[in-house]
Amino acid sequence: MRGLFTPITKIRRQVFTEVAKYAFERDLEQSDFNYFYESSYRIIPGEVATYRDSVFKERAIIRERIRLALGLPIRPSITHQPFTQGMAECATTEKKLDMPLVNVIPFACEACPTDRVQVSDNCRKCLAHPCTTVCPVNAVSIGKHAAIIDQDKCIKCGRCIEACPYQAILRFGRPCAQACGAKAIESDDLGRAKINQDKCVSCGLCIVACPFAAIADKSEIFQLITAIRSGETVFAAVAPSFVGQFGPLATPGKIVSGIKALGITRVIEVGWGADVGSLHEAEEFLRDVPEHKPFLGTSCCTSWALFARKTQPTLAHCIAQTHTPMVASAQKIKAEHPGAKVVFIGPCVAKKLEALDDEVRPYVDYVITFEELMGLFSAKQIELSDLPETDLATQASRDGRNYAVAGGVAQAVVNVIKASGHEQDVPVTRADTLFECRKMLALAKAGKLNGHLLEGMACPGGCVGGPGTLSQIPRAATAVKAFAQDSPYQTAGDNTLEALAP
Amino acid sequence: MGVIHVEVCAGTHCTMMGAMNIMDAIHSLEELQQEMDNPCDIEVKAVPCMNLCRDEVHGPFVRVEGQLITHAESESVMAAIMDRCK
Numbered sequence: 001m002r003g004l005f006t007p008i009t010k011i012r013r014q015v016f017t018e019v020a021k022y023a024f025e026r027d028l029e030q031s032d033f034n035y036f037y038e039s040s041y042r043i044i045p046g047e048v049a050t051y052r053d054s055v056f057k058e059r060a061i062i063r064e065r066i067r068l069a070l071g072l073p074i075r076p077s078i079t080h081q082p083f084t085q086g087m088a089e090c091a092t093t094e095k096k097l098d099m100p101l102v103n104v105i106p107f108a109c110e111a112c113p114t115d116r117v118q119v120s121d122n123c124r125k126c127l128a129h130p131c132t133t134v135c136p137v138n139a140v141s142i143g144k145h146a147a148i149i150d151q152d153k154c155i156k157c158g159r160c161i162e163a164c165p166y167q168a169i170l171r172f173g174r175p176c177a178q179a180c181g182a183k184a185i186e187s188d189d190l191g192r193a194k195i196n197q198d199k200c201v202s203c204g205l206c207i208v209a210c211p212f213a214a215i216a217d218k219s220e221i222f223q224l225i226t227a228i229r230s231g232e233t234v235f236a237a238v239a240p241s242f243v244g245q246f247g248p249l250a251t252p253g254k255i256v257s258g259i260k261a262l263g264i265t266r267v268i269e270v271g272w273g274a275d276v277g278s279l280h281e282a283e284e285f286l287r288d289v290p291e292h293k294p295f296l297g298t299s300c301c302t303s304w305a306l307f308a309r310k311t312q313p314t315l316a317h318c319i320a321q322t323h324t325p326m327v328a329s330a331q332k333i334k335a336e337h338p339g340a341k342v343v344f345i346g347p348c349v350a351k352k353l354e355a356l357d358d359e360v361r362p363y364v365d366y367v368i369t370f371e372e373l374m375g376l377f378s379a380k381q382i383e384l385s386d387l388p389e390t391d392l393a394t395q396a397s398r399d400g401r402n403y404a405v406a407g408g409v410a411q412a413v414v415n416v417i418k419a420s421g422h423e424q425d426v427p428v429t430r431a432d433t434l435f436e437c438r439k440m441l442a443l444a445k446a447g448k449l450n451g452h453l454l455e456g457m458a459c460p461g462g463c464v465g466g467p468g469t470l471s472q473i474p475r476a477a478t479a480v481k482a483f484a485q486d487s488p489y490q491t492a493g494d495n496t497l498e499a500l501a502p
Numbered sequence: 503m504g505v506i507h508v509e510v511c512a513g514t515h516c517t518m519m520g521a522m523n524i525m526d527a528i529h530s531l532e533e534l535q536q537e538m539d540n541p542c543d544i545e546v547k548a549v550p551c552m553n554l555c556r557d558e559v560h561g562p563f564v565r566v567e568g569q570l571i572t573h574a575e576s577e578s579v580m581a582a583i584m585d586r587c588k
Contacts, residue, residue, distance in 0.1 A: 005520030005576065013518050247517035248525070248548040374518045383514050385550040470517070472526055 001211065002465075003472040007051060008213040014043045015062065016221060016375025019069045023225035024379055031088040036066050061108045061213070069219045071096040074103055093227040093341070095365065101202050101217050101352050102195060104176075108214035109192040115173040117154055117161065119147045122168035131160035131169060179209035181434020181458070182307055201310070203303040203434065203458040204349025204467035217349050220366040221376060224343050227365070228263040232341045236264045237329045237364075239346030240271045240396070241404035241463040244479025245370045245470050246377070246384055252483055253389030259373070260390065261382050265340070268500055271396025273329030274300070274403040274412065278492035280322040282416035285426070290451050293318045295444055297454040298409050300324050301463075302350035304456030307434055312441050318454075325403060326351055330363035332500055341365040345373055347404075347466025350458065369468025395500065397489035404480045406432045406462035410455035415491040430455035432462055505543045506586050508579070509565040513551030516561035520575070521548075524562055527576035531583055542587040 001008075018039040026035070040059040049055040063083050064074045070090045075081045090096050119131075123146035131147050132140045139153035140160055147169070149160070161169045176193050177185040184199035185206065193214065195206075207215045228234055236259050243252050250258070256267045277300055285296045299305045299320040309316040323331070330342045343366040344351055355364040368376075377384065399415055402408035410428045417426055429452045431440040437456045443449050459465040464476040471479070489495045508528055510521050528546045535541040552563050554572070564574040566582040 003523070003526065005523035010519065017518070246514075247512040247522055249512045249550060250517070374514075377514050378518050381514070383551050385512065471522060475522075475526075 002208060002460075008211070011043060011062070011065070011213060012216070013371060013375055013378075015039075015065045015069050016219070016372050017378045018043065019066060019219070020221055020225060020372075020376045020379035023222050024229070024376075026091075028091075028226075028229060031091060033084040033087040036063070036087070037083065039066060057107070061105055064105045064108075065216050068103060068216045070222045071218050071220055073098075073218075074105055077107055090222055091226055093223060093230055093232060095220070095355075095361070096223055097218055097220055097352060097356065099353075099356070100195065100197050100200070101349065102200060102204060102207065102215065103217070104193050104195060104215050106188065106190075106192050106194075106214075108212060109210075110212045110214070111187075111191040111193075112174045113172070114177065114187065115156060115171070116151065117149055117156055117158070117169060117171045119149060120168050120170055121146075122166045123147050123164075124166055124168070126165070128165075130163035130165070134159040134163045175209045175211055176206040176215060179205040181205075181436075181438060182303075182311075199310070201303040201306045201434070201458070202350045202353040205459065207349065208467045217352065219368065219372055220343075220352070221368055221372050224366045224368060225376070227341050233337065233339060234264045234341045234343060235333045235337065236267045237270050237273070237326065237333065237342060237344045238267060239326070239344070239348070239351075239404065239463060240269070240274060240401050241347045241466065241469065241476065241480060242345065242370065243401075243404075243483040244476045245347075246374065249385035251389060253392055254384045254387050256390040256392060257387040258377055258382050258384045259345070261387065262376055262380060264343070267390070268329055268333060269392070269395040269401070270325045270329045270344070270346070271400035271403065272332070272495070272497070272500065273323075273325035273327070274400035274409075275397050275489075275492035275495045275497060276328040276332075277322050277325050278399060278409075278412040278416050281320045281413045282420065282492075284320050284322060285413065285417060285453060286420065286422060289453075294447065294450045295452045295454055296320055297444075297456055298413070300403065300409055301457050301459075302348070302354040303434065303458035304437055306350075306353075307437060307458065308441055308456060311438065312445055315441065315445060318444070324351075324354065325400075326354065326367075327360055327363060330360075334363050336500060343368060345370065347459070347463050347469040349467055369466075371468050371470055374470060394487055394489065396487060397492050397495045398484040398487045399491050400495065401480065401484035401487060404463040405477045406430065406457050406465075407455065408462065409457075410453055412492055413453060416493050419491055419493050427452045428455065429453075430457070432457040432465070433460050434458050504587075505545055506583055507565075507567055508544060508546045508583065509549045510546065510574075510579075511550075511552045511554075511561055511563040512548035513561070515555060516551070516563060519560070519562050521562045524564060524574055524576050524579050527580050528583065531580055535587065538587070540587075544583060 040062040399412035
């Protein structure tokens with residue numbers, strides 16, 4: 001469903017807009033949150049259910065989504081807890097976000113089978129029935145109307161699927177689990193999806209994979225808007241993948257104008273922090289590989305770095321110690337403007353997790369996604385194409401801007417290494433999606449990637465494929481590359497990096 | 503072989519509600535048309551906010567050969583274009 005606009009996309013964005021609208025318009029002295037009850041009726045109008053068995057259930061799910069969008073936990077279904085409980089405390093400029101970030105709304109989950117090989121209506125109960133012949137565990141038999149698979153015996157080898165001349169047998173699993181490279185999706189006692197928080201690395205891909213909209217992450221838009229309205233100086237640090245996310249007419253300069261129109265003081269390209277990161281990772285590579293570490297893994301993708309450290313603890317030291325571009329940029333902002341609040345705006349759910357880290361917390365106040373930002377634009381009725389272009393004083397190199405696309409990070413680091421006069425070629429191995437990252441780590445553990453620079457990305461295609469994006473991946477990648485060409489600096493080393501441009 | 507002119511509103515609300523995905527769907531038709539017996543050319547343009555949002559009428563807004571489609575979705579827009587391509 002990635003790249004398609006479905007009723008789920010619509011509902012998600014409506015929730016962000018409702019929350020942002022109230023945050024912008026409410027009386028700051030009042031704490032009446034009945035508005036959010038009404039929101040659930042605006043999003044699900046009428047008396048007839050559209051997607052599920054009951055309109056009441058549809059609205060109940062919306063209300064849990066609203067709670068998550070306010071940064072609150074979902075409520076337990078077995079005890080009474082008022083919908084508005086905790087909302088007054090959310091209306092603060094303080095960080096409210098806590099674990100777990102990615103949540104299954106249990107009663108929205110349809111408890112899909114975990115992994116199943118099943119005979120469909122296409123079965124013609126043919127005379128040959130090769131499905132039975134090829135089965136190594138005698139799990140397929142011919143019933144009265146069609147072939148039957150004994151689920152207790154089936155080992156999901158897929159031979160019957162291959163053998164059937166009518167494509168009548170199919171294998172399917174849970175879309176959430178199929179999207180989860182960390183293998184963190186388990187089941188509760190009712191067969192519904194449950195996230196194992198020890199394994200989850202908050203990549204957020206299950207959120208956009210679930211066809212029943214049963215998974216959602218918490219948001220900080222309410223606290224961000226409260227900070228803006230309370231007169232705080234807020235700096236926005238925008239991830240390199242922001243280009244092309246807000247429609248064909250929203251040029252980078254107009255997007256920046258739009259962010260400022262929300263009441264944000266200044267907008268900084270996180271590509272600046274990417275340049276800092278490239279220089280640092282190049283230094284680490286030249287210093288440590290192969291003397292102290294067999295290889296070096298990039299550190300900018302939070303989910304990948306966490307995944308590598310969790311699944312291969314003996315290789316944890318091989319992941320770069322370099323700060324992520326988000327942190328490097330935020331540190332610079334806080335150094336130049338100590339009183340300012342920093343919001344990171346990106347495609348990423350995992351950055352929300354990273355910002356909860358004790359070392360990162362002092363620098364990054366809020367993290368929101370592009371999709372959440374779109375909700376803010378919509379709530380404030382900001383028409384991006386009508387705005388003047390903000391001249392983006394060049395903050396990042398081409399290589400820094402290309403961090404958003406898979407392959408860009410490793411290329412940026414290699415370019416710095418080359419520019420330093422290092423003669424030998426640096427071998428690069430890269431992987432996007434945690435499924436591929438897992439394979440890459442296995443090769444690394446077997447000693448097959450010694451001397452390599454490893455680029456890991458949790459999302460397909462890199463950051464442009466993040467769960468918080470609005471644009472299709474190929475179009476976003478093209479836009480990012482075109483914008484990168486506008487920078488007069490080719491590599492990180494060409495960027496002066498002294499002060500953030502005004 | 504005719505040319506079908508399509509305008510897609512790329513205002514903030516329409517973009518949030520899927521205008522970019524509609525553009526993608528229209529582009530997917532360009533390829534599909536090349537495989538048809540009588541292919542027609544599709545000329546698609548993203549235009550600034552059409553200022554058409556009213557109480558009960560919302561975007562995405564799309565014009566196919568001048569004819570307005572409100573609450574547009576990929577399926578309604580593709581069907582309108584395919585209809586005119588016959």
